[in-house]
Amino acid sequence: MLVWFLPLFLVFLMIGLPVFFGLLFAPGLLLWLNGQERDMALLYRNVYNGMDSFPLMAIPFFMLAGELMNRGGITMRLVEFSQAMMGHFRGGLAHVNVLSSMLFAGLSGSAVADTSALGSMLIPAMEKQGYTRRFSAAITAASSVIGPIIPPSGIMIIYAYVMGESVAALFLAGIVPGIMVGVGLMVMVKILADKYDFPVATRKYTWPERGQASLKAFFPLMTPVIILGGILGGIFTPTEAAAVAAAYAIVVGMFILGSLRLSDLPDVLSRAAMTSAVVLLLVGAAMAFKTVVSLSHAPEALAAFILSLSENPLILLFLINLLLFIVGMFLDAGPAIIILGPILGPIFTSLGVDPVHFAIIMSVNLTVGLATPPMGLVLFVASSVSGEKVEAISRAILPFLAVEVIVIFLITYIPAISMTIPRLTGFVN
Amino acid sequence: MAPLLGVLKPLQFVNDHVLRVGRAIAVVAIGLMVVVILIQVIFRYVLNNALPWPDEAARFLMLWMTGLIAASAYRRGGFVAIDMLEMALPRKVGAVLSLVLLVMSLIVLIVGVRLGWNHVNSGWLFTSSSLRLPLWLIGLASVKIKLAYMYMSLFVGLILLTMVNIELILRSLITLGGRGDDLDPLAELDIPGAE
Numbered sequence: 038m039l040v041w042f043l044p045l046f047l048v049f050l051m052i053g054l055p056v057f058f059g060l061l062f063a064p065g066l067l068l069w070l071n072g073q074e075r076d077m078a079l080l081y082r083n084v085y086n087g088m089d090s091f092p093l094m095a096i097p098f099f100m101l102a103g104e105l106m107n108r109g110g111i112t113m114r115l116v117e118f119s120q121a122m123m124g125h126f127r128g129g130l131a132h133v134n135v136l137s138s139m140l141f142a143g144l145s146g147s148a149v150a151d152t153s154a155l156g157s158m159l160i161p162a163m164e165k166q167g168y169t170r171r172f173s174a175a176i177t178a179a180s181s182v183i184g185p186i187i188p189p190s191g192i193m194i195i196y197a198y199v200m201g202e203s204v205a206a207l208f209l210a211g212i213v214p215g216i217m218v219g220v221g222l223m224v225m226v227k228i229l230a231d232k233y234d235f236p237v238a239t240r241k242y243t244w245p246e247r248g249q250a251s252l253k254a255f256f257p258l259m260t261p262v263i264i265l266g267g268i269l270g271g272i273f274t275p276t277e278a279a280a281v282a283a284a285y286a287i288v289v290g291m292f293i294l295g296s297l298r299l300s301d302l303p304d305v306l307s308r309a310a311m312t313s314a315v316v317l318l319l320v321g322a323a324m325a326f327k328t329v330v331s332l333s334h335a336p337e338a339l340a341a342f343i344l345s346l347s348e349n350p351l352i353l354l355f356l357i358n359l360l361l362f363i364v365g366m367f368l369d370a371g372p373a374i375i376i377l378g379p380i381l382g383p384i385f386t387s388l389g390v391d392p393v394h395f396a397i398i399m400s401v402n403l404t405v406g407l408a409t410p411p412m413g414l415v416l417f418v419a420s421s422v423s424g425e426k427v428e429a430i431s432r433a434i435l436p437f438l439a440v441e442v443i444v445i446f447l448i449t450y451i452p453a454i455s456m457t458i459p460r461l462t463g464f465v466n
Numbered sequence: 467m468a469p470l471l472g473v474l475k476p477l478q479f480v481n482d483h484v485l486r487v488g489r490a491i492a493v494v495a496i497g498l499m500v501v502v503i504l505i506q507v508i509f510r511y512v513l514n515n516a517l518p519w520p521d522e523a524a525r526f527l528m529l530w531m532t533g534l535i536a537a538s539a540y541r542r543g544g545f546v547a548i549d550m551l552e553m554a555l556p557r558k559v560g561a562v563l564s565l566v567l568l569v570m571s572l573i574v575l576i577v578g579v580r581l582g583w584n585h586v587n588s589g590w591l592f593t594s595s596s597l598r599l600p601l602w603l604i605g606l607a608s609v610k611i612k613l614a615y616m617y618m619s620l621f622v623g624l625i626l627l628t629m630v631n632i633e634l635i636l637r638s639l640i641t642l643g644g645r646g647d648d649l650d651p652l653a654e655l656d657i658p659g660a661e
Contacts, residue, residue, distance in 0.1 A: 050548055052563065061574050062574050077577070078585070088532060089529060276503065277506065283500050307493050310495070311542075312539070313496075314536040317532045
């Protein structure tokens with residue numbers, strides 16, 4: 038009977054029940070029908086215990102750091118820096134958009150924040166130079182998926198917590214895949230720029246001018262150095278690094294750049310608290326859901342089914358790519374990862390796929406799903422920032438999605454891409 | 467519809483004010499979390515003295531932050547859901563569906579509040595491992611904090627969510643009854659999720 042909680046949950050989800058309630062209603066209902074009322078109390082306890090976690094606290098801190106940097110004009114410095122470096126190429130602002138996203142990804146773990154922060158600045162600028170609005174919105178959305186791949190990353194913190202992996206290992210494993218997505222997008226921009234004769238953004242900056250722009254962007258660009266350096270050097274845990282990043286953003290915004298006012302703080306804190314509360318409740322509910330997953334025999338049944346399809350891990354990984362891609366079209370990465378991680382992770386680990394490698398496959402796959410039509414979250418954000426229709430952006434984004442799909446296949450079949458840095462630094466054996 | 471509007475107005479008033487207080491406390495809590503963690507780092511590296519309490523204190527703050535502000539996020543439509551079906555259906559049918567979904571959520575919340583009450587009561591038996599009320603400041607022996615004070619965060623959060631849910635159900639009924647224009651608009655949350 039309990040096996041039915043998964044199909045039941047999916048039905049609830051498809052008719053539009055919020056994920057938080059669905060995660061609890063489906064297993065709760067079945068436990069109640071089974072007369073296992075004591076296990077319902079266990080479900081409740083696990084929601085609470087799931088939220089009561091120190092590693093999870095990195096999420097509110099990184100959210101806060103992201104909000105602070107946006108408000109404090111740090112995003113603008115990154116764009117100016119990117120412009121000084123790449124503005125003179127054909128398709129310059131499109132390149133600037135991608136590079137800014139890569140830099141922004143080192144400060145924030147959120148694709149949505151990336152799209153709304155960079156989009157509101159770059160889409161109007163690109164339009165003024167003669168790019169179509171749909172193209173500008175599409176490249177913004179496509180490049181924003183780098184946000185949760187290059188560390189820090191909200192969904193990797195969630196995955197690490199739900200699956201008991203090391204946050205540091207996942208962060209490190211995301212660096213190269215994130216850079217690959219960025220470089221891949223730039224290659225596609227170049228191909229399109231030559232074909233359609235895109236405008237050049239600026240004259241070429243001289244090196245002294247570039248030095249000037251780098252100096253202005255120096256303090257913001259130190260953030261990833263502090264976060265990663267601190268974690269790698271064993272100075273802070275990821276949670277502490279996140280708190281330090283938030284404090285650093287306040288200091289830089291208020292005292293060095295002077296663009297963040299004390300009166301901005303309540304609003305910034307309130308937004309960060311609100312968005313994190315939603316995520317924390319979701320994680321708590323997912324942890325409760327996970328206990329029911331193991332009480333039922335669903336994983337065994339599902340594993341038997343998946344293994345009956347093929348014995349070859351490569352073919353299975355390909356099927357998982359497809360599954361995650363489809364899931365990502367409809368469901369946001371965070372909820373998808375908490376629901377599917379506990380079910381799929383153990384199957385592939387037992388087939389000999391490294392847990393960290395599998396985490397990266399899942400994270401990148403589902404993150405790209407954020408920019409995939411019809412239901413990609415960042416497509417909607419890009420649409421509301423630019424005023425362009427989602428359908429139009431969805432068509433314009435296709436060449437960039439093709440690049441991202443190629444990167445997904447590369448990191449799926451070449452473990453070394455993601456595993457080399459965590460191995461070299463000793464975070465994975 | 468008039469009696470429903472009559473019930474909605476006071477509830478909306480209460481929610482407006484209670485949630486505003488909740489947000490204010492949550493804002494202080496997230497700010498204090500940063501401070502507490504910085505104290506932990508500073509004491510460990512600069513003063514070479516690892517403190518026992520920051521870890522638990524920060525979790526205490528985070529749980530209360532979540533409990534007190536989650537209902538505000540829910541009220542602003544910040545809870546992630548797939549609303550494709552509702553959009554695709556004819557308006558009237560979609561409105562009925564959204565009412566059904568709200569009632570399903572209400573069932574989860576009511577069961578949750580009941581279970582939460584037992585959970586909180588079990589918390590009086592346990593004391594926190596590191597958090598103490600600093601009563602020595604006023605000349606008394608310091609007392610360890612009962613875990614029930616931490617457990618209460620989720621319980622209170624569920625009660626607030628229930629209040630918002632009932633408000634949303636009333637709004638949905640009023641909209642179905644054709645008086646949707648009489649409703650005051652609710653604020654919206656524009657950035658959802660950890661993505």
